[in-house]
Amino acid sequence: MTKRLCAPVAPGGTIGILGGGQLGRMLALAAARLGLKVHIYCDEDDAPAFEVASARTLASYNDDAALARFADLCDAVTFEFENIPAVTASFVAGRAPLNPCVRSLVLTQDRLEEKKFIASLGVKTSAFLEVSSVEDVRAAFARLGGPAVLKTRRHGYDGKGQAKVSSADEVVCAFEDSQRAPSVLEAFVDFSFEASIIAVRSTDGAFAAYDPPENAHENHILRRSTVPARLSAAQVEDAKSIARRIAEALGYVGVLTVELFVTRDGALLVNEIAPRVHNSGHWTIEACMVSQFEQHIRAIAGWPLGSTERHSDAVMENILGGEAADWERLSQTGALHLYGKKEMRPGRKMGHLTRLLPRTEA
Amino acid sequence: MTKRLCAPVAPGGTIGILGGGQLGRMLALAAARLGLKVHIYCDEDDAPAFEVASARTLASYNDDAALARFADLCDAVTFEFENIPAVTASFVAGRAPLNPCVRSLVLTQDRLEEKKFIASLGVKTSAFLEVSSVEDVRAAFARLGGPAVLKTRRHGYDGKGQAKVSSADEVVCAFEDSQRAPSVLEAFVDFSFEASIIAVRSTDGAFAAYDPPENAHENHILRRSTVPARLSAAQVEDAKSIARRIAEALGYVGVLTVELFVTRDGALLVNEIAPRVHNSGHWTIEACMVSQFEQHIRAIAGWPLGSTERHSDAVMENILGGEAADWERLSQTGALHLYGKKEMRPGRKMGHLTRLLPRTEA
Numbered sequence: 001m002t003k004r005l006c007a008p009v010a011p012g013g014t015i016g017i018l019g020g021g022q023l024g025r026m027l028a029l030a031a032a033r034l035g036l037k038v039h040i041y042c043d044e045d046d047a048p049a050f051e052v053a054s055a056r057t058l059a060s061y062n063d064d065a066a067l068a069r070f071a072d073l074c075d076a077v078t079f080e081f082e083n084i085p086a087v088t089a090s091f092v093a094g095r096a097p098l099n100p101c102v103r104s105l106v107l108t109q110d111r112l113e114e115k116k117f118i119a120s121l122g123v124k125t126s127a128f129l130e131v132s133s134v135e136d137v138r139a140a141f142a143r144l145g146g147p148a149v150l151k152t153r154r155h156g157y158d159g160k161g162q163a164k165v166s167s168a169d170e171v172v173c174a175f176e177d178s179q180r181a182p183s184v185l186e187a188f189v190d191f192s193f194e195a196s197i198i199a200v201r202s203t204d205g206a207f208a209a210y211d212p213p214e215n216a217h218e219n220h221i222l223r224r225s226t227v228p229a230r231l232s233a234a235q236v237e238d239a240k241s242i243a244r245r246i247a248e249a250l251g252y253v254g255v256l257t258v259e260l261f262v263t264r265d266g267a268l269l270v271n272e273i274a275p276r277v278h279n280s281g282h283w284t285i286e287a288c289m290v291s292q293f294e295q296h297i298r299a300i301a302g303w304p305l306g307s308t309e310r311h312s313d314a315v316m317e318n319i320l321g322g323e324a325a326d327w328e329r330l331s332q333t334g335a336l337h338l339y340g341k342k343e344m345r346p347g348r349k350m351g352h353l354t355r356l357l358p359r360t361e362a
Numbered sequence: 363m364t365k366r367l368c369a370p371v372a373p374g375g376t377i378g379i380l381g382g383g384q385l386g387r388m389l390a391l392a393a394a395r396l397g398l399k400v401h402i403y404c405d406e407d408d409a410p411a412f413e414v415a416s417a418r419t420l421a422s423y424n425d426d427a428a429l430a431r432f433a434d435l436c437d438a439v440t441f442e443f444e445n446i447p448a449v450t451a452s453f454v455a456g457r458a459p460l461n462p463c464v465r466s467l468v469l470t471q472d473r474l475e476e477k478k479f480i481a482s483l484g485v486k487t488s489a490f491l492e493v494s495s496v497e498d499v500r501a502a503f504a505r506l507g508g509p510a511v512l513k514t515r516r517h518g519y520d521g522k523g524q525a526k527v528s529s530a531d532e533v534v535c536a537f538e539d540s541q542r543a544p545s546v547l548e549a550f551v552d553f554s555f556e557a558s559i560i561a562v563r564s565t566d567g568a569f570a571a572y573d574p575p576e577n578a579h580e581n582h583i584l585r586r587s588t589v590p591a592r593l594s595a596a597q598v599e600d601a602k603s604i605a606r607r608i609a610e611a612l613g614y615v616g617v618l619t620v621e622l623f624v625t626r627d628g629a630l631l632v633n634e635i636a637p638r639v640h641n642s643g644h645w646t647i648e649a650c651m652v653s654q655f656e657q658h659i660r661a662i663a664g665w666p667l668g669s670t671e672r673h674s675d676a677v678m679e680n681i682l683g684g685e686a687a688d689w690e691r692l693s694q695t696g697a698l699h700l701y702g703k704k705e706m707r708p709g710r711k712m713g714h715l716t717r718l719l720p721r722t723e724a
Contacts, residue, residue, distance in 0.1 A: 011689055011700045029391055032414045034693070035700025035713065051416035052394045286651060289697045289718060304694050311718055312673055327373055331396070332666050335651045338373045338397025351397065356651060356673055 005097035005203060008302035009075040011035030014055070015297060016074030016096065018088065020047025022339035022349060023277050024080035026285075028052045030293035036301065041070045048340045049080070061088040071095035078254060078300045082108045082275055083155060099203075099253040099300040104275040107250070111153045111184045111272070118270050121245050125270045126261070127187040133180070134172055140185040141171045147188040150174045152181040162220065164188065189269055191261035195229045198281035199243035200255045200295040200305055207247060208295070208308045209240040210288065212260070213316075215280045221347055225280040225316045227287065228360065231262065238268055246273060255296040257281065279349070283314035286335050286354045312356040324350035367459035367565060370664035371437040373397030376417070377659060378436030378458065380450065382409025384701035384711060385639050385655075386442035388647075390414045392655035398663065403432045410702045411442070423450040433457035440616060440662045444470045444637055445517060461565075461615035461662040466637040469612070473515045473546045473634070480632050483607050487632045488623070489549040495542070496534055502547040503533045509550040512536045514543040524582065526550065551631055553623035557591045560643035561605035562617045562657040562667055569609060570657070570670045571602040572650065574622070575678075577642050583709055587642040587678045589649065590722065593624065600630055608635060617658040619643065641711070645676035648697050648716045674718040686712035 009015065015031050017024045020042030028038040028049050039055040040047065050056045055073065059066035061084060070092070071077060077098045079089060086106045092098050107113050115128050129140035131150070141148060150171055152161035161181070163174035175183065194217065199209035214229030215222055231239070243258045250256075257278035259271040281292035290298075290306025298305055319330065322344050330336055330353055338351035371377065377393050379386045382404030390400040390411050401417040402409065412418045417435065421428035423446060432454070433439060439460045441451060448468045454460050469475050477490050491502040493512070503510060512533055514523035523543075525536035537545065556579065561571035576591030577584055593601070605620045612618075619640035621633040643654035652660075652668025660667055681692065684706050692698055692715055700713035 008690060011686070012702065012704060025394070029394060029414075032387070032391060032702070033699050035689070035702045037413055037702070051399055052391075052414050054413035289648065298693070304690065306693065311720075324373070327397070328370060328666065331660070331668065337395050340374065340394070340397045340399070342374060358673075 013075040016077035019080035020049040024049035026293045031297045100275045137175045144187045189261045196280040197239040197243045201247040210308045254299045283316040287312045287314040316354045319351040321346040375437040378439035381442035382411040386411035388655045393659045462637045506549045551623045558642040559601040559605045563609040572670045616661045645678040649674045649676040678716045681713040683708040
């Protein structure tokens with residue numbers, strides 16, 4: 001019995017979230033503010049989001065009975081990371097209104113399909129070629145030239161499944177290291193900086209986007225997001241229009257993030273898209289009246305979108321691994337967010353810190 | 363076995379909250395942001411705070427076994443409303459670090475003791491007299507003159523247990539209506555407006571206060587808080603100093619609210635004090651980097667206080683009773699907070715809405 005989202009989920013209704021990480025936790029906190037209940041479904045028992053949810057299901061993502069019970073208890077369902085199995089999302093979508101749509105999830109789980117889709121919209125990306133064999137890899141490297149980046153098509157995040165290569169031997173080695181996983185070879189973009197656009201689209205097609213932050217990475221992990229980015233008003237409009245084209249082509253509902261390379265000559269190239277709220281949008285909690293988390297909940301619950309305007313400029317820094325041990329000092333330097341994770345593994349996202357500054361014009 | 367708060371409660375630790383209303387809910391959300399777990403103890407099964415807590419105890423406030431289990435699972439405990447039985451608080455304080463101290467709770471549960479205490483600090487209040495019999499009531503009214511306000515010593519909030527009276531007959535009637543409950547007769551203050559000061563004191567004696575909001579009531583219920591209030595810098599300093607004297611005299615730890623009458627000649631009279639976060643401080647969620655809820659959690663967990671500075675001006679309006687049915691429109695006009703209450707009873711606090719404005723100087 002499929003429930004359809006014919007009317008907004010009223011306060012008191014239940015939002016289901018597949019996945020229980022920090023994004024699920026912050027989504028749950030945003031939903032609670034709106035008077036909505038949250039049911040978290042996750043396969044790990046110490047999931048950060050469990051602690052703030054009104055209902056919890058601890059079960060595997062292929063447990064159809066548990067998924068059915070969960071879906072039947074929810075008025076609208078979403079997911080908090082893009083590595084939820086597509087079959088899980090499809091199963092749930094058959095029983096409860098699920099957004100973003102399964103197609104967005106499937107597309108962003110495969111770098112090749114994602115890039116082809118973006119290119120099909122006339123949006124620029126780095127040059128890329130599909131590679132499935134050592135011969136492909138050699139041929140692709142010969143065509144693109146070095147340096148280049150070999151990325152597995154599936155299961156990549158925070159730099160996992162990626163290798164920067166400068167020679168034909170290196171690219172073959174990297175391909176062997178990945179167990180010859182189906183991959184994409186991309187021309188390396190010598191960008192000036194990275195930015196991202198966090199956008200949201202509602203069930204009735206309304207679209208809004210935050211001003212894009214500028215993002216600094218270290219070891220492939222986001223270190224810092226700063227808003228406003230060093231972008232002209234025209235570039236900001238361009239970035240928003242890219243996100244809008246992607247969202248509309250997908251019939252997307254929810255928050256969508258587009259990661260961008262800003263080249264030395266000012267062009268915007270799409271690096272990748274994430275069908276969810278994003279680490280580079282955490283500053284919206286303090287700098288905007290409606291955060292990316294609340295926007296996502298509003299969108300998937302069929303509510304009107306909120307304003308994406310920022311009242312302040314902001315700098316958000318991630319707190320990684322052992323840095324979290326310094327929480328007492330950090331708590332005196334800005335708005336501190338800790339995700340309730342026990343183990344401080346190197347590079348693990350333990351929390352973040354946002355500082356606000358008086359608003360400058362973008 | 364009493365646990366003492368010798369070191370701050372580290373992230374991952376558990377904060378216990380006695381009471382499960384909207385203040386407990388917003389305290390729980392603030393604690394979650396800091397990576398702390400929350401255990402809510404409440405005697406009503408549809409308590410708003412249960413929905414966002416990692417642990418819940420549904421039991422009566424005089425169930426010693428349940429209270430002992432609860433206290434033993436918490437690293438620090440607080441309460442979210444001042445009508446928690448003092449004996450409950452004392453029992454818990456014997457097993458876990460409880461703040462604010464039981465003395466603050468006891469004092470604010472009795473209007474007479476509260477007023478005597480405030481007056482003993484040399485802080486101005488309206489004139490008041492203790493009344494326990496019809497004879498007292500007549501004598502007190504003769505001394506204070508009309509109009510006056512008869513208030514029961516105990517169990518008053520949102521105007522409950524209060525009656526404004528203009529004649530000797532009226533005051534006797536009101537006293538009879540209250541079943542001759544021990545009361546205080548106060549001279550009516552023909553104030554210019556009401557304000558409040560939300561202050562916080564930490565375990566090491568650090569003190570901070572937000573700029574005072576100006577508060578408008580309707581039918582004795584807070585309708586709107588606006589910051590900044592129409593107060594001079596000297597009046598603001600005065601208000602902060604009043605809160606500081608009260609907090610220091612009590613050895614207070616946590617957020618303390620002082621409600622003030624601002625008279626037509628600019629004097630500040632204390633109306634009452636609340637040993638907790640306060641409805642008139644909800645605007646701090648959006649307008650400050652650290653809200654009153656987070657400050658309270660920081661203080662009772664032994665953390666350093668955060669900044670009380672506001673980056674924006676703000677107007678907070680309560681959403682009362684049936685007004686909550688208009689949530690869809692309200693969600694487009696500001697930062698909407700709904701408390702997850704099912705029944706929209708007249709005058710019931712269902713949520714609130716905050717709008718920010720660019721900061722003016724106080």
